[in-house]
Amino acid sequence: MDQSLSRKRSARDWVVDSVAFLLAALVGLILYDQNDQDAIPQWLFAADFVTGIALCLSLWFRRRWPVQLAVIAAFATVYSETGGVAALILTMTVAVHFPFRVTMMIAGLNVLSVAAYSIVRETEDPAVAVLIAAVPLYVGTVGWGLYVRSRRTLLQTLRERAERAELVARLEAEQGQLRAREEIAREMHDVLGHRLSLLSVHAGALAYRPDASTEEIAGAAEIIRSSAHQALQDLREVIGVLRAPVGELPQPAFGDLPVLVEGAQRAGVPVELELDAPGALPEHVGRTAYRIVQEGLTNAMKHAPGEPVSIRVVGAPGNGLIVDVSNPAPKGKPGDRGQGLKGLAERAALVEGRLEHGKTPEGDFRLSAWLPWPA
Structure with missing residues (x-):
């Protein structure tokens, strides 16, 4: 029933x-x-x-x-x-x-x-004639009722599937958040602990060496300032990741970019990488650059499969780092890239950079970012 x-x-x-x-x-x-x-x-x-x-x-x-x-x-x-x-x-x-x-x-x-x-x-009219007239009425009535029943059953099944899928997605999201927070806790312990330890050591040295020279005091103060600034940047990024969607914890480093491109090439994506960034890039900036390239490759494979992708990562200390990812825009209605690009824009802002995206006059989709690179 x-x-x-x-x-x-x-x-x-x-x-x-x-x-x-x-x-x-x-x-x-x-x-x-x-x-x-x-x-x-x-x-x-x-x-x-x-x-x-x-x-x-x-x-x-x-x-x-x-x-x-x-x-x-x-x-x-x-x-x-x-x-x-x-x-x-x-x-x-x-x-x-x-x-x-x-x-x-x-x-x-x-x-x-x-x-x-x-x-x-x-x-x-004889009974047969009455039956011939009445049977189509009951057949049509029963058929209509069965159609209504099957439609309601289908809608109920789809509703239950949607509810189950939503529940599973919510549980997976909660589990992902727990895993992400555990990883963030480990990263905070490793990165911020190291930065704060440096601050403590150099501040203690200044306190216990009143006879230090002016040059030594200036050097220690510069190290303290640099470490404090770096720790603040790392803390901002960690807080930003806590607010980001599940799975956005930046683990790879800037040096993993060639590996990322090689993986896309092995998957059949025609990717060209121009990498010219000599020097020691700050970790938080390098991770952000990696995520921008990763998101650009993901969007290209999703919305323009088979099209060539051009990646340009160039920069130098004092001038900043430029990250460009471009590919031919797909024909027809463009796909939705809003959420991923919003996350990238927030990530770039956390390192005091900027991000732009859109179609070029040549008809390509271009994702471009400028990230600071202190001298």
């Missing part, structure tokens, strides 16, 4: 039941008015009317007792023409909410009652 029968009647259900009652009552009264009162006994004529009105009223309770009312309607329509439409609606209710076997039993019982009707009412 359908679970919807046990729920409280909604506003839509009230409207549907009202329309069903009015339709059954209106058609029943028209059929009753067209009956030949001289052809049947008066008591049967009156029973037809009373039974038809009762069947129409029973439509208000069809969601509570659908099978019972359909069986009663099948026996009642043996002599009642006024309740014929109500019997059709009750049969369709069974088809919507119950299995096929139950529906066929109710439909067969109603078809037999139609055959018996021609005998009880002594109609001019």
Whole structure:
């Protein structure tokens, strides 16, 4: 049995039941008015009317007792023409909410009652003719009910799948966040611990060596300043990663760029890399550059598969680092790259850089970033 029968009647259900009652009552009264009162006994004529009105009223309770009312309607329509439409609606209710076997039993019982009707009412048409006229009505009614049932079942299945998928995705996201936070904790311990240890050592040296020369004091102060600035940059990046989507923890280093490109080339992507960045690049800037190239390659493989990708990473201390990733833009409607590029823009801003993206006049999609590289 359908679970919807046990729920409280909604506003839509009230409207549907009202329309069903009015339709059954209106058609029943028209059929009753067209009956030949001289052809049947008066008591049967009156029973037809009373039974038809009762069947129409029973439509208000069809969601509570659908099978019972359909069986009663099948026996009642043996002599009642006024309740014929109500019997059709009750049969369709069974088809919507119950299995096929139950529906066929109710439909067969109603078809037999139609055959018996021609005998009880002594109609001019033979029972076969009455059956030929009635069977298509019940076949159409049952078919409509089965279609409604299958559609509801499909929608319910899709809804349950969507809910399960959402639950699984939420659980996976929570697990990913836990793993990411553990990795961030390790990185904070390794990176920030090292920076702060340097600060402590040099600050302690200044405190315990009042006889240090001016040059030694200036050198230690510069190391303290540089380490404090680097620690602040690392802390900003860690906080940014905590706010970023799951899986955005930057683990690779700038030196892994050739490996990343080689992996894409082995996958069949025609990639050209121009790498000219001599010197010691700060770790947080190098990781950001790696993520920009990685995202550019990912977008190119997703939105323009098979097209060549050009990567240019050049820079020098004091001038900054330029990262360009370009590929021919796909034809037709462009794909959605918004979330990944937003994350890159935030990541570039965390290292005090800037990021731009869009189509070039030549028709390519270009992802370009400038990242600071202190002298």
